[in-house]
Amino acid sequence: MKILHAARSLGGTEKMDDVLTTDVDFDVIVVGAGVAGCVTAYQLATKGHSVLLVERGQTPGSKNLSGGVFYCSIMEECMPGFIDEAPIERRITRNCLSFLSESSFVNVDYGDKRLKESVTAVSVLRAKLDEWLANKCEEAGVMLMSGVKVDTLVKENDSIVGIRAGEDELRAHVVVAADGVNSFICRDAGIRAKEPMKHLAVGVKSVIRLPRNVIEERFNLTGDEGVAYAVVGDCTNGVAGGGFLYTNLESLSIGVVLRLDDLVGKGYSSVELHDRFLTHPAIEPFLKEGELLEYGCHMVAEGGQDMVHDLTRAGLVVVGEAAGFALNTGFTVRGMDLAAGSGLAAARAIDAALLKGDYSKVSLDQYSAELDHTFVGKDMRTYAKAPYFLENPRMYGDYGKILSDVMYSVYNLDTTPRQHLLPGAMKALKKSPVKLTQIIKDMYAGVKAL
Ligand SMILES: Cc1cc2nc3c(=O)[nH]c(=O)nc-3n(C[C@H](O)[C@H](O)[C@H](O)COP(=O)(O)OP(=O)(O)OC[C@H]3O[C@@H](n4cnc5c(N)ncnc54)[C@H](O)[C@@H]3O)c2cc1C
CATH class of the missing domain: 3.30.9.90 (D-Amino Acid Oxidase; Chain A, domain 2)
Structure with missing residues (x-):
């Protein structure tokens, strides 16, 4: 088993050697060292569990890209000291x-x-942030393996019992899918089909x-x-x-x-x-x-709540964008905070399952129940209509033009006699292909969705 040998030669701890003699190689294998994977791995390692974090990029963050605003309040709970120590821009x-x-x-x-x-x-650059998060994981005792792509899950009797990468197989009580938006693991586990465009x-x-x-x-x-x-x-x-x-x-x-x-x-x-x-x-x-x-x-x-499918299988938990947790409201693009929040909730549920020795779907479903009460579950529900509102084509052409014409009527002080704001705005509206009733309907939909 090449990976296992590599894991050992990377400096497995005494505790890790104990674990390697049992029927599983690690308590938990986390696939993907983005925000969701690192938070889950760190939390479980600090609770004393043996954790392997597998990342296909040569270094964590090398495959990642975010616009870059991290709504980071949750991070003090996930990794205390985050604000003072992390590479924040x-x-x-x-x-x-x-x-x-x-x-x-x-x-x-x-x-x-x-x-x-x-x-x-805070603004962040993912290459720096993810490397820092992964270092924190290693300091907490996580075994990090970069440059390794997980190819398939190992399944036995309807349970997920490990991962395969190339010819190598590794086993764990719980596998965590933190492999991002295109999660192949969710497809392999039968949780998600190909998402509609x-x-x-x-x-x-x-x-x-x-x-x-x-x-x-x-x-x-x-x-x-x-x-x-x-x-x-x-x-x-x-x-x-x-x-x-x-x-x-x-x-x-x-x-x-x-x-x-x-x-x-x-x-x-x-x-x-x-x-x-x-x-x-x-x-x-x-x-x-x-x-x-x-x-x-x-x-x-971009699918919001419609993209959130099952979060667990026996032996498997899905976190972050792999689970569909991302929100675009037009005002903000959010994914990293939801990734961190879901990682935290998942780690709590996995910790409880490891303590009970019960890795069934019912046991791991504590994660879904817990998540429902956090800002992740609540915000996904609050903004469930946002993707439908943002399908509105008038948002991407007509409204920018209408707003610009209204402002022009206010600030273009040529010698034409002035009109009050409302008649000026109505004149701009009359020139637009969008009817006033339609604008009112769109505003109402926006208020309900955002
Ligand atoms: C252009 C753009 C702008 C964005 N702007 C923002 C923003 O401003 N704020 C915000 O909060 N969010 C933003 N997002 C969303 C945010 O980047 C994601 O929601 C967030 O990164 C999800 O975190 P994650 O840990 O779930 O997944 P990811 O960060 O995608 O991490 C998944 C990891 O899994 C690894 N991986 C995948 N498959 C395998 C495999 N088979 N084997 C091993 N490793 C694997 C990947 O290499 C990666 O490191 C933006 C996204 C984009 C694309």
Whole structure:
């Protein structure tokens, strides 16, 4: 067993050697060293269990990509000291919602002293963050194996009893699927079939290097303060989705998230729309004289609650985006906090199962029950209608244009006699193909969904 030999030669602890003499190689095998996998592995190791964390990337984080705002309040519970020790770029103290039309932008720029006083959102770069998380796991006693792709699950009598990678087989009481949005493990376990395209989006992201002082001047920031832009409207050329721009210490994370069915249906390439966004007149000045450091594409779960399937099988627990936990509300893209929250709940349930020696589905279902009472289960339910609302094509063209025309009627002070705001807005609306009743219906749907 090559992997097992490698695991031993990597420096298995005495405790690990004890475990290797029993019928299982580890108490728990976690597949995927993203946020969900690392939190689960760390929590179980600190409770004294033997844990193997398998990651297909050569280093944790090398295969990962996020826009980069981590709503990180949950991390103090998952890994105490996170805020002080983790490789955080900036604290997000300002949020800007930007509506684009082809030639204009209308921004709602929200800053708040309260956001500066507590740290609830930070910008991160996944290559650094995931490596740090994996190091914390190793410090807690987790055996990390990078550069190993899990190929199949090992099943016996309807239970999952281990994993196979190449010719090697490893056994555990519980396997944790933390292998992200395209979770092959969930498919292998019969939990998920291939997701419909409307449940998936493709994200294309660049990291652009700029000197720290230039970022702070351009975005009006001081110290470690940061700003997050959520961009809607024309930035995707009518394709369902949006843009984002986040400030790091010495770089900007910028890109687009595009719903796959609409992207394919409209015949655009994701790269072309990413490049178009970066050259929009509202965006380009932010990037001036920047140097491209990183560029990548990654899928993201967009189906919301409809993408959440079974979370357990006998011997198997599913966490993070593999379980469908991701939320796009247009204001925020969330996945990392839900990954951490689900990892924490899973570790509690697995710990209880290990103590009882009962790895049946019924026993592991404590995870689903527990999750229901956490912010993960509750937020997934609260935003269950968000994906349907965001299917509305008017969000990606008409509304940016209407808003821009209303603002133009207010600020274009030529010699035409002025009108009050309401008649001016009504005139702009009359020019638009969208009827007032439709706008009211859309606003109502938005209020209910978001
Ligand atoms: C463009 C974009 C922007 C985003 N912006 C944000 C944002 O601003 N904020 C936010 O919170 N979320 C954001 N997300 C979502 C977020 O990135 C994910 O929800 C989150 O990373 C999910 O964490 P996870 O640990 O479940 O999975 P992942 O981070 O995807 O980790 C899964 C891990 O499993 C490994 N793996 C997969 N298959 C195997 C295998 N067979 N064997 C071994 N290892 C395997 C992978 O290499 C990877 O390391 C964004 C996503 C994209 C694509």
